[in-house]
Amino acid sequence: MNTKFFLVSLFLIGALTLNGCKNCESDEYGDELELIVPIETAPSSETIRVGDTLWITANFDKEVMLKDRPLSIRLDDFNFFTEIVVSEITDTSEHFSVEIETIEDVGQISFLPLQTALTYPVFYEEREDAYHFRGGIVFNQEGLFFVNLNTQPLLYESYEHPAMYQCEDKRRRSVRVCYANASTSVENYENVFLQTNVDYLLELMDYERYASIGAFTLRVVP
Template sequence: MKISKTSLCLLAALFLTTLASCACEEDEFGDVLEMEIPVDIGRRENIYQVGDTLWVVADFPKFVKVVGNQNDIELVDHKFFSSLYISLISESQLRTYTTSQVIVERGSVEINQLGGYDYLFEETEFGYAVRFGIVLVAPGDYSTTSISGEEQGTYRHPTYYSCKNNLRKNVFINRINRFSTMDNFNDFLAWDQVAGDFVQTYEGYLLGGKFTFRVVE
């Protein structure tokens, strides 16, 4: 069977296109992407009274810091979500603290089945923002835990790909809380009565954006 020159050219073009799509060049951030976003939980003074409000506040640009890289990464139309858990640490048994008294000023908040607060960031023209407060209604010593990522579903934001259809091995979003100070970490170590807590180093405490506080009558 004879193959025309036109057919050969078309086959060659198809082969080169397929080869190019398979061997796409990865971006500068590689297989593992670790980002940092500022999310303030709490305040400098960590003694509250019953009826006070614990605030969660974030307002950051669409160019997000990448750990280990001089360049920031731009995130547009990213469905940032975070889950905030408040644990009572002044008892021998870990217990999640939940109250329905939530003040939402920016973003959206829902209480999940585990008693945590799932919140979505509001995308603005220049960045992402959230602001909500949790009214503290019971005395005790508490510590927060946060889990961040992208809104669940089949869709994955382009940030999760190093090029075209190549999914990165890992994507981390660290929440940097300016109130996760060494003094606050020391309070956590002094007040925590829950055996086997996994946070043992200040670095882990800092990367988790944790905040420890006391509520008094």
């Protein structure tokens, strides 16, 4: 009887192990996810006037595309931890305390003062099959402004969501979000952004990085 019980136990353990391996093998995404969130900034004009509004819009399906891979992953009730970052880069320093106002049209914009910067967290409106956001930035001072979107990868290290796991308790090594802005262009990068005198931005921000954060640089004039 003990031998029979022992054999049955081995069979059950083996079946569970095989099932777990099968589930892991069926995960086609691997241990890293890099999500693409499509956005658009408007107007696309590189020069606006004080008091004008730059609109940021995001309307994307819950089948979220992956960067550089012909795959999508379904994400329901997911936090993208999106932040809008606005800085003034006219001279040799990047200034985050700028005179702007925010407008909420679809979704919400919050305000988060960090130790080294100010950011504006975005909260999407989630519907049955998509996420939506439309918010405005009103510029109340002149200057050269660098606008981009960011997600801190560290936030996903403790975030709980089924997409964080390959199977059972095997957590993915990293999850990142990049932003594809229809208004980002080589011309905007070369003709406007590269006019800044902030040395570390010029050193760190090549066009690939610029595009991955949905960046757009504009001049605000009187």
